Amino acid sequence: MPIDYDYEFADECAYCGGSWECDDHVKAYSKGGVYTIPCCNECNLNKYNKGLKSWLREVRNYWPEKWEEIVNHHRWRRNWLSQMVHQIRDEW
Numbered sequence: 352m353p354i355d356y357d358y359e360f361a362d363e364c365a366y367c368g369g370s371w372e373c374d375d376h377v378k379a380y381s382k383g384g385v386y387t388i389p390c391c392n393e394c395n396l397n398k399y400n401k402g403l404k405s406w407l408r409e410v411r412n413y414w415p416e417k418w419e420e421i422v423n424h425h426r427w428r429r430n431w432l433s434q435m436v437h438q439i440r441d442e443w
Contacts, residue, residue, distance in 0.1 A: 358430035364391035365432055366398075367417060368424035377403055388432070393417075407439045 362371045369391035378384030379400035390398075397414075398406045411418045422440055425433040 358432075360389050363389065364394055365389050366394040366424070367391060367420040369393065369420070404435065404439065407436060408442075411439060411443075 363369065364371060365375075365388040371389040372392045373390055373395050374387040375390035375395045375398060376384035377386050377388060379402075381400050394417075397410070397417075401409065407421070410421065421436055425436040
Protein backbone atom coordinates (compact mmCIF):
# COMPACT_ATOMS: atom_id res chain seq x y z
CA MET A 352 0.00 0.00 0.00
CA PRO A 353 1.54 3.37 -0.97
CA ILE A 354 1.98 6.23 1.49
CA ASP A 355 -0.92 8.72 1.35
CA TYR A 356 0.60 12.21 1.46
CA ASP A 357 -2.85 13.83 1.14
CA TYR A 358 -4.07 12.08 4.29
CA GLU A 359 -6.65 14.03 6.28
CA PHE A 360 -6.19 13.46 9.99
CA ALA A 361 -9.18 12.47 12.11
CA ASP A 362 -10.41 14.51 15.05
CA GLU A 363 -7.54 13.39 17.27
CA CYS A 364 -3.96 14.41 17.89
CA ALA A 365 -2.04 13.48 14.74
CA TYR A 366 1.03 12.72 16.86
CA CYS A 367 -0.22 10.60 19.77
CA GLY A 368 -3.93 9.99 19.13
CA GLY A 369 -5.04 12.04 22.14
CA SER A 370 -7.86 14.56 22.11
CA TRP A 371 -7.76 17.24 19.41
CA GLU A 372 -7.38 20.46 21.39
CA CYS A 373 -5.53 22.77 18.99
CA ASP A 374 -3.79 22.92 15.63
CA ASP A 375 -0.03 22.55 15.37
CA HIS A 376 2.15 23.96 12.62
CA VAL A 377 4.19 21.00 11.36
CA LYS A 378 6.98 23.45 10.59
CA ALA A 379 6.92 26.14 13.27
CA TYR A 380 4.99 29.26 12.33
CA SER A 381 7.96 31.31 13.56
CA LYS A 382 10.05 29.53 10.91
CA GLY A 383 7.60 30.11 8.06
CA GLY A 384 5.35 27.09 8.52
CA VAL A 385 1.81 27.25 7.19
CA TYR A 386 0.59 23.61 7.21
CA THR A 387 -1.28 22.61 10.40
CA ILE A 388 -2.50 19.30 11.77
CA PRO A 389 -4.74 18.50 14.76
CA CYS A 390 -2.84 18.20 18.01
CA CYS A 391 -3.31 17.79 21.77
CA ASN A 392 -2.05 20.56 24.05
CA GLU A 393 0.59 18.29 25.56
CA CYS A 394 2.26 17.55 22.22
CA ASN A 395 1.83 21.13 20.99
CA LEU A 396 3.41 22.70 24.07
CA ASN A 397 6.25 20.18 24.12
CA LYS A 398 7.01 20.48 20.40
CA TYR A 399 6.94 24.30 20.58
CA ASN A 400 9.06 25.54 17.63
CA LYS A 401 11.20 22.44 17.15
CA GLY A 402 11.46 20.70 13.82
CA LEU A 403 9.29 17.59 13.58
CA LYS A 404 12.12 15.05 13.26
CA SER A 405 14.11 16.74 16.03
CA TRP A 406 11.08 16.71 18.31
CA LEU A 407 10.31 13.05 17.58
CA ARG A 408 13.92 12.10 18.38
CA GLU A 409 13.75 14.13 21.59
CA VAL A 410 10.53 12.40 22.64
CA ARG A 411 12.02 8.99 21.77
CA ASN A 412 15.12 9.69 23.86
CA TYR A 413 13.69 11.54 26.87
CA TRP A 414 9.93 10.90 27.17
CA PRO A 415 9.41 7.14 26.82
CA GLU A 416 5.73 7.14 27.83
CA LYS A 417 4.79 9.65 25.13
CA TRP A 418 7.03 7.90 22.58
CA GLU A 419 5.18 4.65 23.23
CA GLU A 420 1.83 6.45 22.67
CA ILE A 421 3.11 7.90 19.39
CA VAL A 422 4.51 4.60 18.11
CA ASN A 423 1.35 2.70 19.05
CA HIS A 424 -0.84 5.34 17.40
CA HIS A 425 1.11 5.04 14.14
CA ARG A 426 1.69 1.28 14.19
CA TRP A 427 -0.75 0.39 11.38
CA ARG A 428 -1.12 3.78 9.70
CA ARG A 429 0.27 4.62 6.26
CA ASN A 430 0.61 8.38 5.94
CA TRP A 431 3.57 10.75 5.73
CA LEU A 432 3.66 11.31 9.52
CA SER A 433 3.50 7.59 10.28
CA GLN A 434 6.31 7.00 7.80
CA MET A 435 8.41 9.57 9.68
CA VAL A 436 7.60 7.99 13.06
CA HIS A 437 8.59 4.56 11.72
CA GLN A 438 11.82 5.99 10.33
CA ILE A 439 12.76 7.60 13.69
CA ARG A 440 11.78 4.40 15.54
CA ASP A 441 14.00 2.29 13.25
CA GLU A 442 17.07 4.50 13.73
CA TRP A 443 17.85 2.59 16.91
